[in-house]
Amino acid sequence: MTSAESAGNAVHLLTPGRIRELAARLEVRPTKTLGQNFVIDPGTVRRIVRTAGVEASHTVVEVGPGLGSLTLGLLETGAHVIAVEIDPVLAGALEETVVAQAPGAASRLTVIAADAMEITELPAAPDRLVANLPYNVAVPVLLQLLQHLPSLREVLVMVQAEVADRIAAGPGSRTYGVPSAKAAWYASASRAGSIGRSVFWPVPNVDSALVRLVRRDPPVTTATRADVFACIDAAFSQRRKTLRSALAGWAGSADLAEQALRAAGVDPTLRGERLDITQFAAVAAARTAR
Ligand SMILES: C[S@@+](CC[C@H](N)C(=O)[O-])C[C@H]1O[C@@H](n2cnc3c(N)ncnc32)[C@H](O)[C@@H]1O
Numbered sequence: 001m002t003s004a005e006s007a008g009n010a011v012h013l014l015t016p017g018r019i020r021e022l023a024a025r026l027e028v029r030p031t032k033t034l035g036q037n038f039v040i041d042p043g044t045v046r047r048i049v050r051t052a053g054v055e056a057s058h059t060v061v062e063v064g065p066g067l068g069s070l071t072l073g074l075l076e077t078g079a080h081v082i083a084v085e086i087d088p089v090l091a092g093a094l095e096e097t098v099v100a101q102a103p104g105a106a107s108r109l110t111v112i113a114a115d116a117m118e119i120t121e122l123p124a125a126p127d128r129l130v131a132n133l134p135y136n137v138a139v140p141v142l143l144q145l146l147q148h149l150p151s152l153r154e155v156l157v158m159v160q161a162e163v164a165d166r167i168a169a170g171p172g173s174r175t176y177g178v179p180s181a182k183a184a185w186y187a188s189a190s191r192a193g194s195i196g197r198s199v200f201w202p203v204p205n206v207d208s209a210l211v212r213l214v215r216r217d218p219p220v221t222t223a224t225r226a227d228v229f230a231c232i233d234a235a236f237s238q239r240r241k242t243l244r245s246a247l248a249g250w251a252g253s254a255d256l257a258e259q260a261l262r263a264a265g266v267d268p269t270l271r272g273e274r275l276d277i278t279q280f281a282a283v284a285a286a287r288t289a290r
Pocket residue numbers: 034035036037038039040063064065066067068069070071084085086087090114115116117131132133134135137
């Protein structure tokens with residue numbers, strides 16, 4: 001490779017100064033509604049990309065590229081990136097930013113101006129999701145993409161630390177709940193590190209953390225995913241109640257809930273926080289089979 005070619009392949013990550021400049025030029029006023037806290041520290045971008053294990057052969061979907069900090073880090077690996085951004089100003093500016101910071105990488109970027117909650121397919125099948133998710137919709141976006149993009153094998157997302165704990169929690173833990181049980185339908189989840197507040201602009205008032213999810217097969221069951229998710233929602237809608245009462249509305253009555261629980265081999269006096277995804281699937285199947 002000639003030095004001119006290698007210069008063309010260089011990727012310049014966004015520095016805090018460059019981010020300020022871009023934001024001023026685009027007149028970006030970060031909004032809380034869209035969870036707009038931009039990463040301004042190139043070291044953090046590299047850490048996320050390294051932790052995600054992104055390689056040149058990967059096609060990565062990034063939700064919420066914002067000003068492009070993480071997008072450039074992902075492109076630096078040689079991967080293809082499909083970036084889905086809801087804010088039309090940010091979506092419209094991303095390609096130009098990439099051309100300026102990484103001219104040789106622009107052909108590996110596809111920008112989609114859309115709400116990630118409405119994504120059911122993409123122009124190419126991604127094998128990775130890597131994103132600094134908008135915090136207010138992090139869990140629904142994650143579940144939406146795991147559901148509609150079966151090619152996704154691994155996910156590394158930055159979310160609010162408390163949400164990371166909830167996604168990664170196992171049965172019996174205080175933080176185990178709807179996000180943990182539903183995520184477990186698709187993948188095994190674990191915490192992959194903490195991120196300090198000072199790496200963002202504007203500085204958020206919550207701590208952040210990384211969560212890794214690795215796709216696995218859902219439990220074998222005769223119930224549909226929708227049945228199982230309805231059972232999970234009912235079990236946690238009244239967290240402090242026993243499953244017999246919490247599932248009464250869902251099953252038709254407390255007696256019917258008890259029948260389904262017993263048929264699935266689950267003690268009706270337990271609370272929902274004790275059940276793993278396989279047990280939720282068994283309870284949902286037992287009700288369907290009635
Ligand atoms: C936490 S910021 C991350 C920005 C950038 N990735 C970074 O790390 O600096 C979240 C981004 O998600 C975008 N966003 C918010 N809701 C969205 C949605 N439903 N679909 C797609 N993008 C969304 C915001 O406009 C914002 O750019």
